[in-house]
Amino acid sequence: MSGVQTVTVTEGDADMRLDRWFKQHYPALAFGRLQKLVRTGQVRVDGKRAKTSQRLEPGQQVRVPPMDDAVAAGPRKKPGSISAEDAAFVRSLVIYKDKDILVVNKPAGLAVQGGTRTEKHLDGLLDGLADKSGERPRLVHRLDRDTSGVMMLARSREAAARLGQSFKSKETRKLYWAITAGVPDPREGEISMALGKAGGKGQERVVADPEHGKSAITWYKVIDTAGNRAALVALWPRTGRTHQLRAHMAALGAPIVGDGKYGGKDAFLTGAEFPKQVHLHAREIDLPGAGTRVAAALPEHLRKTLDLLGLDDTDLGEDPFEEWEPPKPRRRK
Numbered sequence: 258m259s260g261v262q263t264v265t266v267t268e269g270d271a272d273m274r275l276d277r278w279f280k281q282h283y284p285a286l287a288f289g290r291l292q293k294l295v296r297t298g299q300v301r302v303d304g305k306r307a308k309t310s311q312r313l314e315p316g317q318q319v320r321v322p323p324m325d326d327a328v329a330a331g332p333r334k335k336p337g338s339i340s341a342e343d344a345a346f347v348r349s350l351v352i353y354k355d356k357d358i359l360v361v362n363k364p365a366g367l368a369v370q371g372g373t374r375t376e377k378h379l380d381g382l383l384d385g386l387a388d389k390s391g392e393r394p395r396l397v398h399r400l401d402r403d404t405s406g407v408m409m410l411a412r413s414r415e416a417a418a419r420l421g422q423s424f425k426s427k428e429t430r431k432l433y434w435a436i437t438a439g440v441p442d443p444r445e446g447e448i449s450m451a452l453g454k455a456g457g458k459g460q461e462r463v464v465a466d467p468e469h470g471k472s473a474i475t476w477y478k479v480i481d482t483a484g485n486r487a488a489l490v491a492l493w494p495r496t497g498r499t500h501q502l503r504a505h506m507a508a509l510g511a512p513i514v515g516d517g518k519y520g521g522k523d524a525f526l527t528g529a530e531f532p533k534q535v536h537l538h539a540r541e542i543d544l545p546g547a548g549t550r551v552a553a554a555l556p557e558h559l560r561k562t563l564d565l566l567g568l569d570d571t572d573l574g575e576d577p578f579e580e581w582e583p584p585k586p587r588r589r590k
Contacts (some may be wrong), residue, residue: 260311260323261320261321261322261323262320263318263319263320263323264282264318264319264320264321264414264418265316265317265319265418265421265422265426266278266313266314266315266316266317266318266319266421266426266496266556267315267395267396267397267398267417267418267420267421267424268315268397268398268399268413268421269395270313270315270401271313271314271315271398271497271583272312272313272314272499273312273313274309274310274311274312274313275281275295275300275307275308275309275310275311275312275313275319276288276291276309276310277346278313278319279291283321285543289430291309291392292309294322294470295307295308295309295392297318299320299322300320300321300322301319301320302317302318302319302320302410303317303318303503305321309439315421315424315425315497316421316425322503329512333348339381339382339384339385343377343382343385344382344384344385345385346382346385347361347379347382347383347385347386347415348385348386350363350364351386352361352407352551352553353544353549353551354412354422356412357411357412357416357419358392358409358410358411358412358416358544359386359409359410359412360407360408360409360410360542360544360551361379361407361408361410361536362405362406362407362408362553362554363379363400363404363405363407363408363539364405365402365403365404365405365535365558366403366534367379367402368403368554369396369399369400369402369408370396370399372419379396379408380396380422382458383396383410385397386413389549390531391401392412392413392433392437394410394411394412394418394449395410395411395412395414395417396408397408397409397410397411397414397417397420397421397424398424399495400539401500401503401535401537403515403516403537404433404533404534404535404537404538404539405537405538405547405553405556405559406433406538406540406553407431407472407539407540407541407551407553408539409429409542409544409553417546420545423545423546424497427495428543428545428546429542429543429544430493430541430542430546430574430576431493431494431539431541431542431543432491432492432493432539432540432541432542432577433490433491433492433493433494433502433537433538433539433540434489434490434492434512434538434540434555434559435489435490435492435502435506435513435514435516435536435537435538436487436488436489436490436525436536436559436562436566436568437488437490437506437511437512437513437514437536438487438511438512438513438514438520438523438524438525439484439485439486439487439488439510439511439512439523440479440482440485440487440488440511441477441479441488441490441506441509441510441511442509442510442511443476444478444479444488445478445479445581446473446477447474447475447476447477447495448475448477448505448508448509449472449473449507450465450473450504451470451471451472451473452464452465452466452470452471452473452498452499452500452501452504453465453469453470453471454499462500462504462518462519463498463499463501463504464504464510465504471496471498472496473496473498473501473504473505474494474495474496475492475493475494475495475496475501475502475505476493476495476578476581477490477491477492477493477505477506477509478490478491478493478577478578478581480569480570480577481568481569481570482568483567483568486526486566487514487526487566487568488505488511488568489563489569490511491540491577491578492506493578498517500518502537503516503518503535503537505518506519506520507519507520507524508577511572512524513535513536513537514526514531514535514536514562515532515533515534515535515536516535516536516537526562528565530565531562531565532558532559532562534558534563536558536559536562538553538555538556538559539553540552540553540555542555549574555570556578587590
């Protein structure tokens with residue numbers, strides 16, 4: 258029998274229902290048993306009684322009551338439970354590893370977690386990265402399906418808790434590159450626009466919501482432009498809201514190329530030669546406490562558009578925000 262555990266919710270579990278969180282981390286725990294534990298107050302979130310439908314936020318503390326060892330052990334699948342082809346594929350994505358962390362370069366189009374009509378996703382491929390004991394890495398943050406680039410994985414439950422805290426404390430920084438349709442005005446600054454969710458199932462999106470939305474702040478800096486047609490922009494999300502960068506750039510009047518969800522027809526460049534995919538790439542991530550920055554190579558579609566527009570990315574090997582302070586924030590209603 259295990260003892261009481263206190264588990265920190267990671268970025269990768271953001272906005273997940275409590276019952277789904279238990280199913281992911283403790284798959285051997287029956288739903289009926291979970292309902293009883295919640296109903297009797299044995300499961301708590303930040304010290305308060307919870308509901309199975311409650312949505313979790315990064316950094317929250319979940320009290321996990323004593324359970325049988327087989328249940329408490331969590332998901333430990335043996336390597337080889339996915340095809341050899343899929344295992345080779347996910348291993349090819351790894352661009353950094355140490356005893357606690359794996360970093361992968363997620364391709365655009367690959368979902369991070371499963372959902373309706375989503376059969377292949379990164380979480381389902383992680384058995385291919387399991388260690389010799391069969392422990393698979395854990396997600397600690399997410400990227401949109403259409404966004405490519407760096408994703409950090411924890412190689413143990415303990416590492417996941419530490420990394421989750423590092424995201425909450427802003428110790429871990431992520432930098433993105435985007436190609437925008439049009440040029441942001443001004444060319445550098447801070448966007449402060451609270452975001453809330455709207456739309457029904459399958460049509461979910463975020464919108465400006467100054468009254469009830471969550472604070473969302475983005476620093477941005479234009480690196481190069483193709484006249485007034487497009488720009489290469491470095492983005493530093495100071496908060497981590499769903500679709501934050503996509504909604505903020507659209508609100509600035511320079512939607513990310515290919516992002517019809519937020520930019521509509523204005524997000525697409527004229528010309529059949531331009532790829533129609535979303536041009537947003539998680540370029541770099543700082544490893545907490547290691548003094549190491551890991552960068553992910555550009556995907557083919559973004560590289561092609563850079564070349565077609567003649568945009569210069571040679572300066573992006575350096576930190577565009579080093580010793581930089583943003584101009585006065587542009588608050589968007």
